[in-house]
Amino acid sequence: MNSVINTENEYYPPAILEQIALMERESQGSAPVTGPVSRRNFMKVSAGAGGGLVLAFGLGLGEKADAQQAPGPGGPRPGGAPAAPQPINTNAYVRIAPDGRITLVSKNPEIGQGIKTAFGIIMAEELDAKWSDVTIEQAPIDSATYGQQFAGGSTSIPSAYNTLRNAGAAARAMLVAAAAKQWDVPESEITTSESVVRHAASNRSLTYGALATAAAALPAPTTAQVKVKDRKDWKLMGKRISGFDNPALVTGKPLFGVDVQLPNMKVAVYEKCPAVGGKVASANLDEIRKLPGVVDAFILEGNGQVAALMPGVAIVANNTWAALSAKKKLKVTWDETNASKDSWTALTAFAKEAAAKGAGLQELKKVGDVDAAFQGAKTVEAFYTFGFVSHATLEPQNTTAWYQKDPAGDKLEIWGSVQIPDSARTAAANVVGLAAGERRNFPNATLHQMRIGGGFGRRINNEYAVEAAAISKQAGGVPVKLMYTREDDLTHDFYRAGGFQALKGAVDEKGKLTAWAGHVISFNDGFAAAPPGGRQPGGVQGGGWPSPNEFPAEYTPNYRLTQTLTPIKTPCGPWRAPGSNTAAWVVQSFMHELSTAAKRDHAEFLLEVFGQKQAPVVAPGGFGGGGGGGLIPERAVATIKAVVERSGWGKPLPKGHFQGLAFHFSHQGHFAEVAEVSVDSKKKVTLHKMTVVGDIGPIVNMSSAENQVQGAVIDAFSTLALEVNIENGRIKEQNFDTYKLARMPIAPVVDVHFLDTTYPPTGLGEPALPPAGPAICNAIYAATRERIRTLPITRQGFSIA
Numbered sequence: 001m002n003s004v005i006n007t008e009n010e011y012y013p014p015a016i017l018e019q020i021a022l023m024e025r026e027s028q029g030s031a032p033v034t035g036p037v038s039r040r041n042f043m044k045v046s047a048g049a050g051g052g053l054v055l056a057f058g059l060g061l062g063e064k065a066d067a068q069q070a071p072g073p074g075g076p077r078p079g080g081a082p083a084a085p086q087p088i089n090t091n092a093y094v095r096i097a098p099d100g101r102i103t104l105v106s107k108n109p110e111i112g113q114g115i116k117t118a119f120g121i122i123m124a125e126e127l128d129a130k131w132s133d134v135t136i137e138q139a140p141i142d143s144a145t146y147g148q149q150f151a152g153g154s155t156s157i158p159s160a161y162n163t164l165r166n167a168g169a170a171a172r173a174m175l176v177a178a179a180a181k182q183w184d185v186p187e188s189e190i191t192t193s194e195s196v197v198r199h200a201a202s203n204r205s206l207t208y209g210a211l212a213t214a215a216a217a218l219p220a221p222t223t224a225q226v227k228v229k230d231r232k233d234w235k236l237m238g239k240r241i242s243g244f245d246n247p248a249l250v251t252g253k254p255l256f257g258v259d260v261q262l263p264n265m266k267v268a269v270y271e272k273c274p275a276v277g278g279k280v281a282s283a284n285l286d287e288i289r290k291l292p293g294v295v296d297a298f299i300l301e302g303n304g305q306v307a308a309l310m311p312g313v314a315i316v317a318n319n320t321w322a323a324l325s326a327k328k329k330l331k332v333t334w335d336e337t338n339a340s341k342d343s344w345t346a347l348t349a350f351a352k353e354a355a356a357k358g359a360g361l362q363e364l365k366k367v368g369d370v371d372a373a374f375q376g377a378k379t380v381e382a383f384y385t386f387g388f389v390s391h392a393t394l395e396p397q398n399t400t401a402w403y404q405k406d407p408a409g410d411k412l413e414i415w416g417s418v419q420i421p422d423s424a425r426t427a428a429a430n431v432v433g434l435a436a437g438e439r440r441n442f443p444n445a446t447l448h449q450m451r452i453g454g455g456f457g458r459r460i461n462n463e464y465a466v467e468a469a470a471i472s473k474q475a476g477g478v479p480v481k482l483m484y485t486r487e488d489d490l491t492h493d494f495y496r497a498g499g500f501q502a503l504k505g506a507v508d509e510k511g512k513l514t515a516w517a518g519h520v521i522s523f524n525d526g527f528a529a530a531p532p533g534g535r536q537p538g539g540v541q542g543g544g545w546p547s548p549n550e551f552p553a554e555y556t557p558n559y560r561l562t563q564t565l566t567p568i569k570t571p572c573g574p575w576r577a578p579g580s581n582t583a584a585w586v587v588q589s590f591m592h593e594l595s596t597a598a599k600r601d602h603a604e605f606l607l608e609v610f611g612q613k614q615a616p617v618v619a620p621g622g623f624g625g626g627g628g629g630g631l632i633p634e635r636a637v638a639t640i641k642a643v644v645e646r647s648g649w650g651k652p653l654p655k656g657h658f659q660g661l662a663f664h665f666s667h668q669g670h671f672a673e674v675a676e677v678s679v680d681s682k683k684k685v686t687l688h689k690m691t692v693v694g695d696i697g698p699i700v701n702m703s704s705a706e707n708q709v710q711g712a713v714i715d716a717f718s719t720l721a722l723e724v725n726i727e728n729g730r731i732k733e734q735n736f737d738t739y740k741l742a743r744m745p746i747a748p749v750v751d752v753h754f755l756d757t758t759y760p761p762t763g764l765g766e767p768a769l770p771p772a773g774p775a776i777c778n779a780i781y782a783a784t785r786e787r788i789r790t791l792p793i794t795r796q797g798f799s800i801a
Contacts, residue, residue, distance in 0.1 A: 045174060045215075045216055045218065045219070045220045046216060047213060047216035047217070051097075051098045051212065051213040051216075052095065052096050052097040052098050052209075052212040052213055052216065053094070053095070053096040053171065053174065053175070053211075053212040053213070053215045053216045054092045054094075054095050054216065092105065093105045093107075093123065093164075093167050094123060094127065094167055094168065094171045096171070096175075096208050096209065096212040096215075097209060097212065098209050098210070098212055098213060099209050100133055100195060100207050100208060100209030100210075101133065101135065101209070102124070102127070102129050102133045102134050102135070102195065102208065103134075103135045103136075103137055104119070104120045104123045104124065104134060104135070104136050104137070105136070105137050105138075105139045106119040106120065106136055106137070106138060106139060107119070107139040107146040107147075107149050107160070108139075108149055108150065108151055108156045108160070109149065109150065109151040109418065109419055109421060109449055109451075109452055110151075110245070110451050111151045111419060111451075111452040111454070111455045111459075111765075112452065112453070112454060112455075113151065113156070113704070113708065113763070113764070113765045114243055114701060114703075114704030114707070114708070115151065115156045115157070116136055116138065116243075116244055116245065117136065117241060117242075117243045117244045117245075117701060117704065118156075118157060118700045118701050118704060119136070119156075119160065119164055120134055120136040120244060121236050121237060121241060121700055121701055122160075122161060122164040122165055122168065122237070122700060123164050123165075123167055123168040123171075124168065124236055125165075125168060125229065125234055125235065125236045125237045126164075126165045126166075126167070126168025126169040126171075126172060126228055126229060127168040127169075127171050127172050128172055128192040128193055128194070128195070128235075129168075129194075129195050129208070130194040130195040130196075131236060131241065133195045133208075136244045138449055138451075139449075140448075140449075141421045141422060141425065141446075141447045141448070141449050143422050143441075144441075148422070149420075149421055149449075150419055150420040150421070150422075150423075151419045151420075151455065152419050152420065152455075152457065152460050152574070153667065153763075153766075154668070154669070154762060154763025154764065154765045154766045154767060155763060156763055157700060157761050157762065157763045157764075158668065158760060158761055158762050158763060161760070161761055165228045166226050166228065169226050169227060169228045169229070170220065170221050170225075170226050171215075172192055173221045173225045173226060173227075174215040174216075174218055174220075174221060175192065175197055175208055175211050175212075175215050176190050176192065176197060177215070177218050177221075178211045178214040178215040178217075178218060179197040179199070179206055179211055181214070181218075182206075182211075182214065183199055183202065183204060185199055185201070185202070189201060193235075195207060195208045195209075196208070197211060231698065231758075237698065237699070237700055238698065238699045238700070238701075238702055239701070239702060240701070240702045240703035240706075241702075241703055241704075242703060243703075243704065245451065255450065256395055256417055256450055256451050256452070256453050257398050257399060257400070257415060257416055257417030257450040257451075257452070257453075258395055258396075258398050258417070258453065258483070259450075260400040260415045260450065260481060262400065262402070262415075262479045263479075264478060264479065265400065265478075265479040265480070265481055266295055266316050266317060266318060266475065266478050266479070266480050266481070267316075267317055267318070267319055267320045267322070267323045267480070267481050267483060268314055268315060268316045268317070268323060268468070268471045268475075268480045268481065268482045268483070269314070269315050269317075269323045269324065269326075269327045269482070269483060269484075269485070269488075270300075270312050270313070270314050270315075270467050270471065270482060270488075271312050271313045271315075271327065271330055271332060272310050272311070272312040272491075272492055273310075273311070273312070273332075273334045273336065273339060274334075274491055274729075274730045275334075275336055275339040275340045275341070275728065275729030275730050276306060276310070276339065276340045276492075276569055276570065276571060276729065277310075277336075277338045277339040277340050277527070277569055277729075278311070278334040278335060278336045278338075278339035279301075279311045279334065279335045279337075279338075280311050280312065280313060280332060280333075280334065280335070281332075281333040281334060281335040282332070282333045283297075283299065283313045283330065283331065283332045283333070284329075284330065284331045285297045285298065285299070285313070287329070288315060288326050288329065288330055291322070291325070291326045291329065292322060292325075293317045293318045293319060293321070293322025293323075293325075293326075294315060294316070294317045294318075294322060294323075294326050295316045295317055295318060295475070295478075296314075296315075296316045296475055296476075297314065297315045297316070297326070297330075298313070298314055298474055298475075299311070299312070299313055299314075300312055300313075300314055300467075300470055300471070300474065303431060306463065306494075306527075306571045307427075307461050307462070307463055307494075307571075308427055308431055308463055308466045309431050309463065309466050309467060309470055312467075313330060313332055314467075314471045314474065314475075315330065316471065316475045316478075316480060320483060323483065324483075324485065327485070336729075339569075339729055340526070340568070340569035340570055340729030341569075341728060341729050342526075342568045342569055342570045342726050342728075342729050343726065343727050343728065344387065344388070344498065344725055344726045344727065345727065347498070347523075347566065347568070348385065348500075350521070350566055351385070351500035351521040352383070352500075354519075354521050354564040354566075355383060355500065355502035355519060355521060358519070358562075358564075359564055360564040360565065360566075361519070361562050361563075361564055362562060362563050362564070362565075363560070363561075363562050364548040364561045364562060364563055365548040365549070365553060365559065365560065365561045366559070366560045366561075367553070367556070367557070367558065367559040367560075367614065368515075368556075368557050368558035368559065369558055370515050370516075370517050370558045370559065370560040372558075373506055373514050373515035373557070373558040374504070374506050374515055374517075377506035377507065377508055377514060377515065378506065378507050378508075378509075378597055378598065379504060379505065379506045380503075380504070380505050380506075380590075380593050380594055380597045381502075381503065381504045382502075382503050382504075382590055382593060382787070382789055383500065383501070383502050383503075383789065384500065384501045384502075384503065384585075384586045384590070384789050384790070385498075385499075385500050385789065385790045385791070386498055386499060386500075386582050386585065386586075386790075386791040387498045387723035387724070387725070387791060387792060388495045388496060388497060388498040388570070388572075388723060388724045388726060389495060389496045389575065389719055389722050389723060389724060390489075390490050390493045390495055390496075390724050390731075390733070390739060391454075391456045391457065391458035391493055391494075391495075391496075391575060392489070392490070392736075392739060392741060393453060393454030393455060393456065393458055393459070393489070394453050394454045395417060395452070395453025395454055396483070396484040396485065396486060396488070396489045397458075397459070397464040397484040397488070397489055398417065398464065398481065398482060398483050398484060399414060399415070399416045399417075399418075399424075399464050399465040399467075399468040399469075399481070399482050400414070400415040400416070400468065400479060400480065400481040400482075401413070401414050401415075401428065401465070401468035401469040401471070401472040401479070401480055401482070402414075402472055402477075402478070402479035402480070403432055403469060403472040403473040403477050404477055405477050406444075409434075409435055409444050410432075410433075410434055410435075410444065411434075411444045411445070411446075412428060412429050412432060412434055412442075412444065412445040412446070412469055412472075413445075413446050413447075413448070413479075414428060414445070414446065414447040414448065414465060414468070414469065415447075415448045415450055416448070416449070416450060416462075416465050417450045417451065417452040417453060417459060418447070418449070418452070418459050418462055418465060419452065419455050419457075419460045420460055420462070421447045421449050422447070423462055424447060424462035424465040424466075425442065425445050425446070425447040425465075426440070426441070426442050426445065427462050427465070427466050428445065428462070428465050428466045428468070428469035428470075429442035429444070429445035429469070430442070431466050431469060431470055432469045432470060432473045447465075456575060456576040456715075457494075457573060457574035457575050457576060457578060458493065458494065458573070458575075460573065460574055461494050461573055463492075464484060467482055468480055468481070468482035486734075486735050486736065487734045487735055490724070490731060490733055490734055490735065490739060491730075491731050491734065492571075493571070493724075493731075494571045494572055494573030494574075495570060495571065495572050495573070495575070495724060496572065496573075496575030496578070496581065496582075497522070497523060497572040498723075499520065499521065499522045499523075499582065500520070500521040500522070501518055501519065501520050501521070501586050502518070502519040502521070503516075503517065503518050503519075503586070503590050504516075504517045505517070505590060505593075505594045506558075507594055507597060507598040511595075511598030511599065511600045511605070512598075512608060513552070513555075513556055513594060513605075513608075513609050513612070514556075514557060514558060515556065515557070515558040515559070516552055516553075516556045516558070516559050516560075517559075517560045517561075517562075518560070518561045518562070519561075519562045519564070520561070520562070520563040520564070521563070521564045521565075522563060522564075522565055522566075523565060523566055523567065523568040523572075524565045524566070524567050524568075525567065526567035526568045526569035527569055547579075548561050550583055550587070551587060551631060551664075551665065552587065552591075552609060554613060554614050555609050555610060555612045555613055555614065555633075556609075556612065556614070557612070557614060569729065570726055570729070576712075576715065576765070576766055576769055577666050577667065577766035577767065577769045577770050579666075580664060580666035580667070580766070580767075580769075580770040581716075581719075581769055581770050581773070583664075583770070584662065584664035584666070584770030584771055584773065584774055585770070585773045585774045585777065585791065587664075587774075588662035588663065588664065588771065588774035588775070588778070589662075589774045589777050589778065589787075589788065589789070591605070591606065591609070591662075592660070592661075592662075592774070592778045592781065593787065596781075601650070602661050602778070603640060603644045603649055603650075603661055606640055606661070606663060607637055607640055607641070610633040610636050610637050610640075611633070611637075613633055630665075630668055631665040631670070632670070632759075635670040635695045635755075635757070635759070636663055636665060636670050636672075638670075638695065638755055639663065639670050639671060639672040639693045639695050639755065640661075640672040642672070642693040642753065642755060643661070643672040643673060643674050643691055643692070643693040643753075644661070644672075644674070646674075646691050646693060646751065646753055647659065647674035647676070647689075647691035647751075649661065649674055653676065656678045656783075657676055657677070657678050657688060658676070658677060658678070658679075658779050658780075658782035658783040659674055659675065659676050659677075659779055659782065660674070660675045660677070660774070660775045660776060660777065660778030660779030660780070660781070660782060661673070661674050661675075661775055661778060662771040662772075662773075662774035662775040662778060663771055664767075664770040664771040664774075665767075666766060666767045667762060667763060667765075667766045667767045668696070668760075668762035668763075668767070669694055669695070669696045669762050669763075669764065669766075669767025669768065670694065670695040670696075670767075671692065671693070671694045671695075671767055671768050671770070671771050672692075672693050672694075672771065673690060673691065673692045673693075673713075673768075673771040673772055673775045674690070674691045674775060675687060675689075675690050675772070675775040675776040675778070675779040676688045676689040676690070676691075676779065677776060677779040677780060677783060678783065679780060679783040679784050679798075680801075682799075683784075683797050683798045683799065684798070684799050684800070684801045685776070685780060685793070685798055685799065685800050685801065686746075686800075686801045687717050687746070687748040687776060687800070688748055688749065689748055689749040689750075689751065690713045690748055690749070690750050690751070690772060690775070690776075691751045691753075692709050692713065692750060692751065692752050692753065692768060692772075693753050693754075693755065694709065694752075694753075694754050694755070694764075694767070694768060695754070695755040695757050695759070696754065696761060696762045696763075696764060697757055697758070697759040697760050697761035697762060698757075698758070698761050699754055699761075700761065704764075705752075705754065705764055706752045708764035708765060708768065709750065709752045709764065710750045710752065712766075712768035712769035712772060713748070713750050713768070713769075713772045714742065714746075714747055714748075714750075715769060716769050716770075716772035716773045716776070717742060717746065717748070717772065717773075717776060717800060718741055718742035718746070718800070719773070719792075720773055720776060720777070720791060720792060720793050720800065721740070721742070721792045721793060721794050721798075721799060721800045722739060722740070722741070722792055723791070723792045723794075724739065742800060745801075746800055746801060773791075777793070780793070780798065
């Protein structure tokens with residue numbers, strides 16, 4: 001399927017959607033889970049090679065047990081019964097060697113979000129391990145052992161948090177039990193700290209290494225024995241801890257997919273039609289094959305799936321230079337009969353006409369009487385436009401694949417920087433025709449997870465892995481590293497969809513929000529026939545609206561949301577905080593328009609709106625109330641009040657400096673942000689400072705948490721000036737000379753503060769980004785009295801500095 005539009009069921013693959021849904025329900029709880037380990041979280045213990053303790057624990061798909069046991073407003077949710085004994089799995093999460101070395105295994109891909117270190121911290125905290133004793137390894141890709149392994153949706157921490165805590169606590173309990181047995185003392189008299197077990201009364205102590213083999217001989221602890229620490233006893237959690245891989249990163253160790261080297265490995269490039277959907281009519285293959293270092297050149301017909309294998313020309317060479325040099329001399333004639341003809345100019349004209357005439361209008365949600373509320377009220381109308389943007393990851397897409405002929409069954413081995421590794425593995429195996437196996441798990445396909453040099457949702461799609469596998473097979477079964485150039489990366493992205501929104505809002509004589517009407521103009525899939533009524537809520541998300549219940553739907557007594565869809569073929573996909581990254585800009589910018597029209601302080605206006613929580617109303621199409629996904633108004637209010645105080649909102653600023661405020665909830669994170677900007681006579685915007693207050697529950701690693709927020713702010717600021725222009729189905733921006741990412745000098749001071757709450761934790765890759773854009777744009781208005789209604793801001797003559 002060519003997933004072009006980011007529908008509510010297509011923003012993320014099912015693995016991530018399942019986690020998001022579970023965490024939305026869990027977010028209503030107020031405390032971490034400390035209950036029994038469910039049947040999907042069984043633990044097993046064994047001795048490792050040469051002695052020591054090996055602790056393995058099984059996980060169900062997506063680690064459902066964590067969310068299923070989370071307490072909520074209606075009390076605890078039922079959990080499953082403990083599983084029957086299972087075989088020991090040598091791919092353990094916790095290994096303690098007799099020499100005291102502690103190895104902790106991180107199951108999810110490391111994408112720069114710090115999850116490898118975070119998972120280690122969670123387990124080490126409950127284990128009471130000395131951090132310098134700890135080594136963290138990347139888990140092999142094995143869904144049978146580890147459940148779903150992916151990076152996306154800010155789900156890694158919340159989905160694995162309780163499981164990892166229980167694992168560390170279980171290992172600690174076994175070490176205590178071993179010491180108690182050896183010393184013949186009650187376990188209650190024993191304490192642990194810094195990888196040492198102590199009995200104060202007899203002044204005896206043993207290292208974890210000394211106890212590891214004895215502990216391995218004991219049965220796994222019962223659920224009653226698995227007790228996690230009180231937060232007051234944390235020694236590692238919440239502290240600033242440097243990333244485990246940082247020394248390897250700064251010394252240039254080969255960690256990434258692009259670093260892979262194999263014996264007899266070849267390097268490949270793959271040229272696809274610049275307008276998606278085009279096919280190869282002819283190419284100068286004979287000429288290319290004669291070039292220095294070129295091993296072969298051939299056409300792949302593909303399977304017509306944008307997320308798998310589109311038609312193109314592959315060049316296989318002895319090294320990267322030979323491959324790239326040959327690519328420059330490649331001449332392809334494209335058959336563009338079914339190729340994209342998308343045009344941003346035409347789409348913009350369509351959107352303006354649709355907004356004016358209400359063409360193709362589909363009502364998604366209606367509460368109260370919006371039209372009646374507009375009568376006699378002070379109203380504001382606006383039309384917002386935001387363009388397509390690219391992921392532009394630092395590491396261009398690449399994969400090394402080795403298709404191997406074998407009489408017992410052909411095999412495929414992949415080395416990849418991918419966000420959903422098992423999806424990449426199975427997709428590639430399917431395209432090259434490997435035996436699927438009983439459960440279509442392709443047992444003869446293996447993927448080695450590499451560190452990822454930037455993802456932001458781009459590497460949720462895996463077409464580059466499929467291409468590499470197909471090229472390796474066609475090239476005769478040699479190992480092949482497929483390399484995208486920067487031009488390839490920008491031309492063949494799964495872009496953040498652009499979109500349009502026509503808005504009208506009303507405030508009463510007291511300046512209180514009374515009505516809101518939104519008309520989204522967006523896109524559906526141009527490669528496939530849309531179902532009756534359009535792809536709901538695909539247009540809403542493509543137009544920057546995560547769901548019909550997006551704020552302020554449930555905080556406005558009169559609310560209406562409609563959409564108009566038009567088909568496109570340009571591939572789109574999740575981009576950091578998908579849906580929310582544009583919804584926040586539209587909503588929070590228009591909120592500021594309303595508070596300005598009402599002559600209200602914006603912070604007071606927002607706080608008042610969060611006091612207007614309405615009863616949930618089921619929308620057409622089956623969307624129920626609460627689709628905002630766990631937004632808790634008390635948490636929103638707390639972050640807004642804290643950021644107002646911390647930023648000095650309303651107090652004197654340096655001459656020429658102005659502030660803007662925005663709030664947004666996404667990915668279970670509540671964030672309020674205040675931007676401090678200045679704008680010179682040439683409309684150059686300088687972001688001097690961003691004050692950020694977030695509520696994400698307990699912090700695992702403060703260093704990584706602050707880094708994620710700082711990066712989100714800089715990313716949001718940079719993106720305000722970015723777009724990819726689409727004409728005749730082609731992307732005009734081809735490299736960083738035209739797609740101008742912000743450079744280091746623009747980095748502002750970012751003051752980060754997290755509220756200390758007991759809600760379940762969430763990830764941080766996404767929720768800090770959405771409010772940054774509107775906060776900056778609201779500050780630009782305060783400085784210039786010119787409202788930013790078009791992104792990038794360069795279309796209104798602004799630039800960033």
